[in-house]
Amino acid sequence: MKLVVKDMDIATGGILIAILNEVDAEKFDLHHEDRIRVKKGSRETVAVVDIAESEKAVPIGKVGLFEESLDALRAVDKDIVDIKMEKKPESVKFIKKKLEGKELTSPEILTIVEDIVKNKLTAIETTYFISASYTKGLSEKETIALTKAMIETGDVLKLERYPIFDKHCIGGVAGNRTTMVVVPILAAAGLTIPKTSSRSITSPAGTADTMEVLADVSLPLSKIKKIVEKTNGCIVWGGAVNLAPADDKIIKVENPLSIDSEGNLLASILAKKGSVSSTHVLIDIPIGRGAKIRSKKEALHLKREFEKIGKGLGMKIRTVITDGSQPIGNGIGPVLEAKDVLLVLMNSPSAPQDLRKKCLRLAEEMLVMAGKSRKIASEMLDSGKAYEKMVEIIKAQGEKCILPALLKPGKCKYDFTAAKAGRISRIDNISISKIARIAGAPIDKGAGIYLYKHKDDRVAKGEKIFTIYAENQQKLKFAVEILKEIDGIDVK
Template sequence: MTTLKLRKIAIDTYKENVAYLHRDCPLYHTEGFQALNKIEIWDGDGRAPVIAVLNIVDDENIVAPDELGLCERTFRQFGVTEGESVSINHATPPASILAVHSKIAGNSLSADDYLNICKDIVANRYSKIEIAAFLVGTAESGLEREEILYLTQAMVATGETLDWEESLVVDKHCIGGIPGNRTTMIVTPIIAAHGMLMPKTSSRAITSPAGTADTMEVLANVDLPLDKLHSILRHQRAFIAWGGTAKLAPADDFFISVSRPLSLDSSSQMIASILSKKVAAGSTHLLIDIPIGPSAKVKSQSHALKLRKMFEYVGDRMGLEIDVVITDGKQPVGRGIGPVLEVRDVMQILQNDPEAPRDLREKSLQLAGRILEFDPDVRGGEGYKLACNILESGRALDKMQSIIKAQGENTEPALLGKLKHTVTALENGTVEAIDNLQMAKIARLAGSPMDKGAGVDLHKKIGDQVSQGDPLYTIYAEINADFNFAKDSSDKNNGYRIESSNQTSCQT
């Protein structure tokens, strides 16, 4: 059998195993390997093969004819050193692909079908093209509620699960789409100060201006090993950390890597994604926040109610007690959009600063109150009052400071971007609407979350009176190119609709 020398290729292929073979390699001609074929890669120690999608190259600076190149992800997974000899074979197509074809044809799938699909995806037997086919098939054909349950169960079963060894483990999740909605960093210390267990594994941004982990990272280390998280939880009753260190429902990470670039937005997939992660993370009680508004993910009350019923159905059968709240998603929450600006809002609220954004404070207290009522010792309707007491007494701030110290305080936090541009009102009137999507886009163009000091600072909200020339918001950026992109976007569409005394106009 012909062997090839292994070579590491410094390319990030994001959740896809990729191998590189030179076109002049003898195996390319004799064995019929083609670009986008899947191959099995074997070492000489008898370990299970690694499966990768094959790319063909013509540049010997990338890979020589006697070498096999592996992207960084595949190289780490293979666990061998550069220069070792490996052999390759054609990969056997995954048996579960027949179930994908069945779903594309509009048929319902069984629990075993979903389990086998998730097993093959996690084992890298699916290319991104095949994963896309599965996601499009489920989105177009739709999933019965039993199928959503089967998919959720399969996603949990094919990854690791955490056990915090307590009967009451709480969590919260917002389905997203609302910039600045940084309630987790206020709710978590309130809940922990009460003594309830809240291990908050949070995400980094993919298409939003900031995820909770991006914002918390301004204050503390969020990339922590599981043994450290267990230690923090024992002493603090909570943490706010990035969830990527644990392999929780890993099939979901593959789905996200494909669905986001394709802008696929399936409610069924979203429910399975959220609940599988929470069950795998060891949660027993979960609060779901569904914001509704014209530029939110959920645009109508009827859609929100359908989602609530489905969350409750799947959650009940997964042993997860769920409380779903429907909230106002007509505009960004708080003033800051971007990590540094969001941290300012959070700390102002925890410090009981009179300048703190009232909408973010009130929403956080409402959510914290609902979670506190999972405690059997807290009577229904008393949670909000208790949350207010914990915040106003300073106990929530003390707890947040303890969590930051336990995770490792960031002694050199990012600063606000040095470049700034203020967008002003073009006429007198009342702020009638703010476009969540446009404000998020401007913040991302400014460099958020990669540049933590980049983003948008809102000065006016819906219902505020404005005069021509009044500041609506300020854009902050660190890099000139990003600053100009964000400024140009705001010039074309500033995201605000002002109702004047004479007419309603969209300022573009």
């Protein structure tokens, strides 16, 4: 059938869409979510049918095309195109197979992931895949295949080195900016650690948000390769490079229901590691109230799963279970955390000791994986070599700041003080994160919370426990309002 193009003047950024008037759709027996092949001259593309009920949106005899389809066809408004029914991609059959509870083969999973990456599946089809993976679970074989497929369908950082180290924290702990200390310690010790990190989705700061206070984090893969070859390490934003791009598309359909199946969690984390060719990976699993993992039992189960899947991928995985019952470090929010990190690296007396201790522990575990002495970690830190290495990495990535004194938190602040004297029995990660986010973190880099006290510390009546920082009075006001509902701190 021949139809006249209507330029809809929008882009989807995802799957191609063609809108038909309902009269034409009925005439040609086309339904919502059917595929059609649209042809103009020698150019053609496949789009998913959407149906317009009004002539205003798409008149009879016309087909509404979005930016991406127009580009693919080099078509403009009022051009004539030819439309034919097209079969659904084969991956839809495999998704149905998974929904029916059958195990998928590696080629079937690769086909699904390829179609997700190439925007060939609709949101509904991808949702069925994620939902089936969640309700039916992924087998060990399927999880390994999914991880490999996610790596293969993206770019890969190739380095002529072995071993290549990486680390990952399961998360949920406020502060806890260990990567920015561990990477320079290991790089200074001669280990290769090309670290890509994420930005925050629900926390007050991701490593990429915090590192961005000190240096550029959005770098092309070629530049990352050069930096790692020169300095042994980097701390960049994974989102700026096309590593395991399926992950973001999967997260997009997981987010509306905040679901995260174990198989997808494992695949998502390990695909990012595989994409930078990591061979040795340390997984930090913090446990405790407010952390993502609540119990030791859960942590041990996850540890075993990581090790199994890692083995299937030919990756050495070591897992540490750490205390995630309260924030780590004093600062929460990009600027405040960046300051903590620099103070630790500079061996400043005002550096948070809990953060220093945890970073040393993680670095030691990785040195053991490399067959080296644990002692090297504190040697690198105490000698200032780790700090020098951090400065080198910051300069290589594009320096923004290397002096803690120049890092200024938001100008509006509010002190939270103890209502009575006593011992702090609880500092809740979820509450602290929420207050810091409402104060503006991570978008407002200077927003967040600075903790003067940790769990088990004693406070006098009226003594400051923490300060909230914000970049404007309104956000500070919102944060203080929330604070009154959920202070997240118990004094006994």
